[in-house]
Amino acid sequence: MKEAKHRIRAFSEAGRQHLNAGERRRAVVWSLLAFGVVAVLAALPFVLRGFRVDRRVLGFPLVLAAILVVVFYLRQRYSHRKAVGHADHFFGLKEGLITADEHIREGREEEIHRLQLEHTQRTIQPHDPAVLRGTFPRKIFGLALLLIAVSGGLLVLDDSLAVQQARAEAEATQALSEELAEELGEALDELTERMDADAAEMMEDPTLKRMMRELPVDGDRKALMRRLSEIDHHLAMMQNELDTRADENYLAELAQQLRQSRETSALGKALSQRKYKQAADELNQMKIGSKDGAAKRKALEKLASKIEQTEKSMASSQSGSRRDARAMSQQIQKMQQEQKNSGQCSKACQNKVNQSLGKNSQGMKQLGARKQAKSALDQMRKKLQQGQGKCAGNGNKPGGGLQAGEGVDRSRRNPRESTPSTGTLEHLSGQLGEGESQKRIEDAASGAGVASDPGSEKAMGGYTQQVEAFVQREDIPEEMKHGVKTYFNEIHNVKSEPEEEKSE
């Protein structure tokens, strides 16, 4: 009986070991397959997008495979009883091994148990427990090896040509953006150093500094171009704010009048030569003191009369110089009236005239500074446009322009959106006297109203948006953009003058 027990126990244990060995083998093979599948799936997105496979992504399938081996084996491994049951069914022992194992475990030693153990011993004798290990899953193993080899092959693939070019382009863009930021910063510093304190103060703009600080980008050329466009747009706005054209036109006209009189010829000359600082000094010298006599008053009267004469030709001008000059002229006329009425000019009246003179003098000085600042801004914009040209790929090569095959396909613009016709088109005829009018009559009853067309305002807004969108587009050459901007600035100035005439 002891021998039978020993043999059965040995058979069961050997069976268990072989079964577990088989399970370990299966766990490894299936894990290799899982590793291969996941590795290929993880590598494919890189390869399909043209990138070199990041080796770190293989960490996941590796960990997964390791976990899978452990979990698979722990779940599938055979306990003693499970192994006995499996061996019994596998060898067709008809529960003989299960029963014998139970006898051994329970320590049953009666005669019938001995007979059963001996019977089981005889039935297991022709069987080899090594068969329980099962056949090696060759097909799965082969597939796993194939997948691992494929994933290995994907690992050694380099970046595609397009990705390499894109990376080089990104690096170049980053370098260019840093270079442009530095160049623009230096240019601004240099211009600010050269100009007067007043002009330099006008150039102090936190928004501009912030925009220049934020100029460097991480390789996105479009973003760089967008930022350059934004800076250019901001500089243009600053330029518009510093516009001196109307003031200069007015002062030039005034200078012509002033040069005709001896008392004001020095001032007129300075203004005609656009030496506004000198003109401001001349104007300061015309201030009257308590001891000053009729000569200064006469000169001031001449100045006032010349301003009034200039008014006739420059009535439509909206310049600040004109407003200041008129105010000064009116003060001088008041002083003249007071002198005529009372024979002398009061201290208060003199002070007002002097204040008015001082204001005009200051305006002229400011005009000089504004002109200087505007000129600096213009230089900044030129510098910026050069940068935009570089960014657009022009000017990098001798002769500029894009090489063959690098050009922009202009015809690639999106076609205009057209409303698809749905159903039968029907024309609805309106009825007179009903519905809203396109025209709006404001204050018509009083007779002081102005007829306005809301549609034209909307259209104007639309044009403005179109122009802004156009100058911010990245596929338009800078030269063309500059031309468009200049064109619209010109027509804006021309258009504003007739409107002023109408309003007066």
Add this chain to the structure above:
Amino acid sequence: MGEESMELAVQEFTKQFKTMRSEIGRFIVGQEAVVEQVLTAIVAGGHVLLEGVPGLGKTALVQTLAQVMDLDFSRIQFTPDLLPADVLGTNIMVDRNGTKEFEFQHGPVFTHILLADEINRATPKTQSALLEVMQEKTVTIGGTTHRMELPYFVLATQNPIEMDGTYPLPEAQLDRFFFKLSILLPSHEEIGTILDRTTGLERPEINKVISGQQILEMGRTAAQVPVAQEVRDYLVKLVLSTHPENENAPHDVARYVRYGASPRAAQTIMAAARIHALTHGRYHVAVEDVNAVAVPALCHRVLLNFEGEAEGVSTSDIVEGLTRKC
């Protein structure tokens, strides 16, 4: 029992079983499975209900069995007017030395092998008279309990097609039968052999090959055959699966079965499986043994519902289906 004696007992068991089978086979042609199952029931001390159309040899089988065994044999032909006293016996007044006294007159049930022929023709009252004797192997009349001599077997027959004037056996009585066996029509060759054996002048001579004591000894030997936990669990699961409310009950059981098998069915299967194992040369019970005896042990204990009856579903098919699924 010593080590040698157990081995000898098992050998004796196998030998005697084979001897009985071959001796019965001298007269009964074919029906090997039925003969083996009847012998299994007898060794296990159970009663058998034989079902089949007339003329298939049900009665002949029981008579042959009685001849093979050195035991008393009685036959009762059940009819509708049969009374319980006709079966069990009754107290009659006798004159003994001038003194009149009641004396118990034993009925035909007082035997070792009782053939209850066409049992479903008797009224339920008479059928019920057999309940005590079949289960407790005792008869109680007039306050006196009479014990049967062992071994004691009831071998009943019934005809499944002539249903006029019959009384189907109640569930309680059906449950007391160890096996219900269906006798099928013999094959062409078997009928030819039957004709040869039964229509000539000479009839095969059947010898008594086993005593009642030996049958009881065989039963004790079989009862010692070990059953592994796994096999026992399988058996329990099989029996519980016959109940429609059980979670493991398959679709057919849930749909067609009204009541499943009782724990007595499990006892029957266990006992029969042990004998089946020994007769097939094993010292332990296998699932195969359980499946081999499941149909005769369960088919009369599983009751169909109305839908099952209407559809003509067979309980044997249901049980076979269970043995394949469990």
